[in-house]
Amino acid sequence: MKVSENKNVVFITGAFVTHHCWDEWQTYFQSKDYNTVAPPWPYKDAETAEELRNRQPNDTDLARLTIDEVIDSYIKVVQSFPEKPIVIGHSFGGLVTQIIVNHDLAAAGVAIHPAPPQGILPYEFSFLKAGWKAFGLLTSTDETYLMSFEDWQYAFANEMSLEEQKASYEKFAIPESKTVVRGGLTHSASIDFKKPHPPLLITSGSLDNLIPAHLNKRNFEHYKESGSVLDYKEFEGRNHFVLGLPTWKEDADYILDWLSKH
Template sequence: METTSSKNKNIVFVTGAFVTHHGWSEWQAYFESKGYNTVAPAWPHKDGTAEELRNRQPNDTDLAKLTLDELVDHYAAIVASFPEKPIVIGHSLGGLITQLIVNRDLAAAGVAIHSVPPQGVFPYEFSFLKAGWKALGLFTDLDKTYLMSFEDWQYAFVNEMPLDEQKAAYEANTIPESKRVARGGLTSAAHVDLDKPHVPLLLTSGERDNIIPAHLNHRNFEAYAKNGSVLDYKEFKGRNHYVLGQSTWKEDADYILDWLDKNA
């Protein structure tokens, strides 16, 4: 297997569902201050402000028709466009996309933050089902997008944060979603060959995450074959699913930077 280079300084940040890619802005600035070159591309049909995208809801038919296969291929093409394999860091559904890109041998290393589990790692946790089932849009029109309500946002992303911070985070980040993408997580589009050797991969979780509970992340980690590939897991205390924007985000970033320094 090809080994990673200690000189690799390119990072592709991969955004999860329900939120704008602008949530990576502080992470980009911080990683760039440490010598990395970063990009955080938007999903197809999501290149706008949160307010602009919400104003299209529910009739953004282009976004509504987006599938998980198309989304993964979108990011895979971006990653493959680099002259050397970049590091890929993704959050939530972006974490699953990171795992899929690592599985395709396109990355130099991967970091999956509070990752949606791949096919076969069954998410039986009640909090996962409560936080995420509406996005599947069962018995609703697939050609209309789904927008998470503030009440659902409070439970799924920003639980245990002050109300004013919850509201500010919602206004800045929450955007409509494709139900087809959400359903894709239950299909072969989310399949990862967990026995296959891979480049260094770090999975992180948060103690207070409702939508992707820590024990679900740990089962994701445990599902990988122990085949000599670098595979690490870290649970952070006090983190909910809004981990990228919590006041503790630099602690998480520093842990990842240290891990990359050792492994990528």
């Protein structure tokens, strides 16, 4: 089956946010005749972000969650379809998307501002400033990490109005497993850049502090020529809250158009 004929989409959520960040995307893709699912990470199946925040910091099940468990949970979803679905992930979910594509488990993949796989050293200053606290160095991994509103302003919502920043934080920000974040630096987050793969699109945003465009471009450039479809697109004016910006539909349309061509 050609990608353009595939109507099943799995949306993969990133770290620090609830899976409801995909709600509008799901509705929009469904209006284009796609069948979509956006399952939460294990232990993040609460209806609201507030409910998950109220468990902070003593949600030991979430705190002990590993990157392998996150990846495996999405592989099970992908493999539940009768045919390989399209996989679209954001941030850490973009990393998971690259892993699933690398394992040839998807018809195609779209990694939106993805966290980098192992082997791509994220030395960009804004990444270090925005993300270092999430590793929780010298702190207990039995406790979850919740990004402060001040950190959210820099990592996710820079260049947005204060009102928009507050609203986005209240609606989407949730505690995270430091174990998962640290796992992004391990072999569990590795891929074979030389291996042929299904069509893959990597996107970035010019305003993203957490996963800056330069980091995404280096990720893209690590792939070796293998005859596989591989594309890169940097969008102007997008921060890490790209899924919820007023421009989100423009990004979705670009992705839909890209899928229709393969």
